[in-house]
Amino acid sequence: MKPKILIIDDEENIRFGFEMILADQGYDVMTAIDYDSALKIISDKELDLIISDIILGSHSGIDFLHEIKTRKLHCPVIMITGEPNIQTSTDAVRLGAFDYIPKPIRKETLLRITSHGLQHKKLLDTKIQMEEDNLRIRHNMEAIFRSLKDGVVTVDKALRVIEANEAVKDLCRFPVKDITGKNFGEIQTRCSRSCINVLKKTLKTQKTINEFRIECRHPDKPGQIVLLTGSPLRHNDIKSLGAVLVVRDITRLTNLERELKERNQFHRIIGKSHRMQKIYALLENLSDTDSTVLITGKTGTGKELIADAIHHNSTRKGKPFVKVNCSALSENLLESELFGHVKGAFTGAVKNREGRFQMADQGTLFLDEIGDVSPLIQLKLLRVIQEKEIERVGDSTPMKIDVRVIAATNCNLKEKIKTGAFREDLYYRIKVVDIPVPSLSERREDIPLLINHFLGIFNTRFKKQINGLSNEVVTAFMNYPWPGNIRELEHTMEHGFVLCQGQTMLFDHLPVEIKEYSGTQKPVCSGKKSVNKDDILNALEKAYWNKSQAARLLGIGRRTIYRKIKEYKILDPTK
Numbered sequence: 001m002k003p004k005i006l007i008i009d010d011e012e013n014i015r016f017g018f019e020m021i022l023a024d025q026g027y028d029v030m031t032a033i034d035y036d037s038a039l040k041i042i043s044d045k046e047l048d049l050i051i052s053d054i055i056l057g058s059h060s061g062i063d064f065l066h067e068i069k070t071r072k073l074h075c076p077v078i079m080i081t082g083e084p085n086i087q088t089s090t091d092a093v094r095l096g097a098f099d100y101i102p103k104p105i106r107k108e109t110l111l112r113i114t115s116h117g118l119q120h121k122k123l124l125d126t127k128i129q130m131e132e133d134n135l136r137i138r139h140n141m142e143a144i145f146r147s148l149k150d151g152v153v154t155v156d157k158a159l160r161v162i163e164a165n166e167a168v169k170d171l172c173r174f175p176v177k178d179i180t181g182k183n184f185g186e187i188q189t190r191c192s193r194s195c196i197n198v199l200k201k202t203l204k205t206q207k208t209i210n211e212f213r214i215e216c217r218h219p220d221k222p223g224q225i226v227l228l229t230g231s232p233l234r235h236n237d238i239k240s241l242g243a244v245l246v247v248r249d250i251t252r253l254t255n256l257e258r259e260l261k262e263r264n265q266f267h268r269i270i271g272k273s274h275r276m277q278k279i280y281a282l283l284e285n286l287s288d289t290d291s292t293v294l295i296t297g298k299t300g301t302g303k304e305l306i307a308d309a310i311h312h313n314s315t316r317k318g319k320p321f322v323k324v325n326c327s328a329l330s331e332n333l334l335e336s337e338l339f340g341h342v343k344g345a346f347t348g349a350v351k352n353r354e355g356r357f358q359m360a361d362q363g364t365l366f367l368d369e370i371g372d373v374s375p376l377i378q379l380k381l382l383r384v385i386q387e388k389e390i391e392r393v394g395d396s397t398p399m400k401i402d403v404r405v406i407a408a409t410n411c412n413l414k415e416k417i418k419t420g421a422f423r424e425d426l427y428y429r430i431k432v433v434d435i436p437v438p439s440l441s442e443r444r445e446d447i448p449l450l451i452n453h454f455l456g457i458f459n460t461r462f463k464k465q466i467n468g469l470s471n472e473v474v475t476a477f478m479n480y481p482w483p484g485n486i487r488e489l490e491h492t493m494e495h496g497f498v499l500c501q502g503q504t505m506l507f508d509h510l511p512v513e514i515k516e517y518s519g520t521q522k523p524v525c526s527g528k529k530s531v532n533k534d535d536i537l538n539a540l541e542k543a544y545w546n547k548s549q550a551a552r553l554l555g556i557g558r559r560t561i562y563r564k565i566k567e568y569k570i571l572d573p574t575k
Ligand SMILES: Nc1ncnc2c1ncn2[C@@H]1O[C@H](COP(=O)(O)OP(=O)(O)OP(=O)(O)O)[C@@H](O)[C@H]1O
Pocket: 268, 269, 270, 271, 297, 298, 299, 300, 301, 302, 303, 304, 305, 306, 368, 408, 410, 453, 486, 487, 490, 556, 557, 560
């Protein structure tokens, strides 16, 4: 586009002469004879340069400059005069004239000042454009700053708050205008203020501090987790101006993450209840330790399964996992079973025999029912755990072994310590880590998950396709106290699988105790206390003294029923 130039002069030869010269240079030239016609042109056109005489009939060129200024036109004006004087020249300069030139004006002078004037206009245009751009950017930035959900605080080098957005108010609970200009470190708040360190560190290192995750510990917003980012504010990438802190609330995200992490299963253990999550977390922590573990809980709660998970989740997983049921054997047999014996150690010891400790070397030994071992075995176990060496029966030479011991019991060892039946020193040796396993009645929310688990297992085992349980069965399961815990649930499902020929397990397919309980709402034996002598006798009678079947009816293990029969001195009338 051709630059537009306006020439204002009442002398026709000047107007005509300038127009000829400038048009010849390719400029778009307009002329005005007086003030009024000049005003008309500047109202209609956008000009790049004005060359104006200082005397314009009834008005002066100075009045014209005034008008240009009032209208905020960014067009350089060159004043020309036939009668130069100090007053008009100072007025012209004061009112922003670009140049002030006395007549006569030679062609070269006209071309030179025109070229200067147009260059100045270009610079002015660029400057105005930049200012407009800056303003636009600033407005955009302010809109972004205001609409951000993340809290943003900028501070200067002395940690004084330059600006903070509205989100800071919600996140940090302090009014934004109250903090502007104040030292960020000295603002009184009720939170833990860990963010100050991020800002201080950013200012000190002049480096971005990324993703610093903290809990705000705010009394009004407990559990608020935020991600902090500190970045240096620099001018031209060199001069430090301060720092900016971005606070992102990730509480919801963290909670979702936590929920996702909650597992339905750990190794072969099924359960999603809070109690089981705690156990899973403990098992995970145990994976890289070699600590002795004591698992306590009622019969059938899954103690053996937990021991198995500990071993298979540990560095010993490729090595043997050996189990011993301490209640099943007499003292002598258990001693030889645990520590082994040499040929001739006792009558019948016809050859050397490896004990379970030796078999478990490098691996894990699971001592089930530890509460039932005799004082002699307790002493020997204490020595093995302390010295990490065994003495075989009939041999006094100690043998080094490397075994992790996991013990389990369903009896109250503390009570046994009180009555002198269990050594306190052994108790503390094995209870380095204690895992109390909840009864099924304490985690009923796991029942549906366990039902599904056993449906899968038994469908495969029985080659059936039972899709689910009737509502009545589910209700009965949810209400039943499950004294035999998960083992009893497992056996109940197995019972149902045997009887069920369709696709849904019905109430009729359930064992009598559950049906009876459902009818009377009275437990066969209370979920809180363990099976008593009457329960055992009832079950044995119902099962025609078949101990495995009686154990099944009670939902306890075979080993447990044998132990109970021994404990209650129950005699079998069929023998
Ligand atoms: N959380 C569980 N998920 C799946 N199956 C389980 C769970 N807990 C126990 N079981 C099953 O229940 C039965 C009994 O479990 P386990 O033998 O581990 O119990 P226990 O507490 O050691 O019993 P006891 O004290 O009578 O020896 C097993 O068949 C086991 O697989």
